[in-house]
Amino acid sequence: MILLQLTAGQGPEECCLAVGLALKAIEKMCREHKVKVDIVTSTRSERSRGFKSVLLAFDEKDTVSVKHLALQWEGSMLWVCTSPIRPKHKRKNWFFSGKMFEANQQTLDRDITYQACRASGAGGQHVNTTDSAVRATHVATGISVRVESERSQHANKRLARALILQKLEEAKQETAEQDANARWQQHWDLKRGNAVRKFVGEGFKEVRE
Template identity: 50%
Template sequence: MIWLQITANTGPVECCLAVTKALAQLSREAQKAGVTVSVVEQLDGPVGGTLRSVLLELDGPAEPEGALAARWCGSIQWICESPYRKMHKRKNWFLSGAAFAPPAVSTEFGEIRYEATRASGPGGQHVNKTDSAIRATHVASGLSVKVQTERSQHANKRLAAQLLLSKLGELAKTEEGKNKSERRMHHFQAERGNAERVFVGMGFVERAV
């Protein structure tokens, strides 16, 4: 399994729309490769239908799984006139992707309480309409996360535990005065230019780099 984060970083709403389009494109590529994609966590953008960032779990045969993740790592460019600002001159929008190993679930940070809840939010096909969503709470600190995917409650529980442990790890590093984790800093370190992949137009059609 690999975790893949795609983010607009601090970019404008057009970059957030690009993240949504990238997620749709990645899902199509994953289906062809026989890789399952699950949304672990998402941060909505400033306009409906956009995403500031999305954290995904890729699950499949090691070779196609790794190749798919590699294709979405680095700087990604979207060339398109802004659908939100008609007279805006800028046509180049950037997002970025990075792959991570999911944290191993352990009892290092103490007790975690789990609660089944109904999924919510504008996640579309990625939101389960049943009560299989899971809220995981770290009892000692009160920190909690909610995971809602189209998979089973058991799968959501595992993902919630991993996500919570990842956030607790970041918190521990911060409290110790260390640098924030690589995944957290990824939101603020997008490289503008030198794109690994380039997509064009509202159809998000890939163009050779």
């Protein structure tokens, strides 16, 4: 499974516009290469037509070409343009970024339990009378999501799997950041006195007391 997350970070509305334009460009590329792409989740900006963030899931039929496509949108990117929102603003450089996530679908499915459930939202008679919604739970971590945005259970299962993968990546990144902060905290926790080991001289010879 290959996911791509686009984000405007903490940038202004122009950066959100850039994410929206990038989304349109990616959808166009996918149509040209006949690659199916779904918007798993998105957060629209408050003032512009753009997005604060978008999570995309690509069809895995041709993993190599899909991965190549997604990697073209990974890293920090720059949109150079006079602000459509604030034409008199001097700034013309607007940054956004992309991050690709990849996981083996079969391995991921072995770690996830799926439960069909009745869709609760609006969507017509078909949605309301079938168990099209899906609740997915990652057994090892307890991470759970519920998806009912699509009409078919298969489509909702695919989106649920993508959301689980995103949350696992976020948890992994958070753990890495906590570990880095803990290592850096050691610089501040250094205390003089009560040494557990003692070394002397340029030869760094240990002295046992």
